[in-house]
Amino acid sequence: MALGNAPAQPDLGRRCRFELPAGVEAVPRARRMTRDRLLGWALCDETRDLAALVVSELVTNAVVHTASRRIVCELHDDDTADLVRIAVIDEGCGPDRPAPHPARDAGEDHGRGLLLVQALCRSWGAQEAGLGLEVWAHLPRTAVQEVG
Numbered sequence: 001m002a003l004g005n006a007p008a009q010p011d012l013g014r015r016c017r018f019e020l021p022a023g024v025e026a027v028p029r030a031r032r033m034t035r036d037r038l039l040g041w042a043l044c045d046e047t048r049d050l051a052a053l054v055v056s057e058l059v060t061n062a063v064v065h066t067a068s069r070r071i072v073c074e075l076h077d078d079d080t081a082d083l084v085r086i087a088v089i090d091e092g093c094g095p096d097r098p099a100p101h102p103a104r105d106a107g108e109d110h111g112r113g114l115l116l117v118q119a120l121c122r123s124w125g126a127q128e129a130g131l132g133l134e135v136w137a138h139l140p141r142t143a144v145q146e147v148g
Helices: 026-040 045-065 113-120
Strands: 014-021 070-078 083-089 123-129 132-140
Touching: 014 026, 026 045, 026 070, 026 083, 045 070, 045 083, 045 113, 045 132, 113 123, 113 132
Parallel strands: none
Antiparallel strands: 014 070, 070 083, 083 132, 123 132
C-alpha cells in the first residue's frame, strides 16, 4: 500500500510514552530519554534541563517508595497551553508485591524531591492509576526572560 493513500491521522500534539524497569538504572535512563525527546521537539535548553530534573525526582520517588516492577513515563508538549506535561506512573504496593525499599536513616539527605518539583513547575499533583499512582507536573515550554 502506498503511503500517499493512507488516511490522515489526527494531530495529537507531540507525545511520548516509555516504560522502564523499576530500579536505580531507571533514573538516568529516564533523564536521558526525556532530554533526547525534548531536543527532538526543539524545546529550549532550560526547559529540557528542568524536565530532566523533574523526571529524575518523580522516577526516583517511584523506585524508592513503591514496589513497582516497571515505571511508565509520559511527556506531552502542549503548545496551545504553553506547557510540557510530565507524568510518571508506578504500580504501587499491591498485596502480591514486596514492600517498598526500607526507610533511610533520618539523618540522610533526602525527602526534598517534591518540594523541588513544586518550586520548578507551574503545577503538579497525583492521582490514582490502577493499583499505583500517577504523579504529574506542568512546566512552561519556554524559559522566562528576565526583565532588566
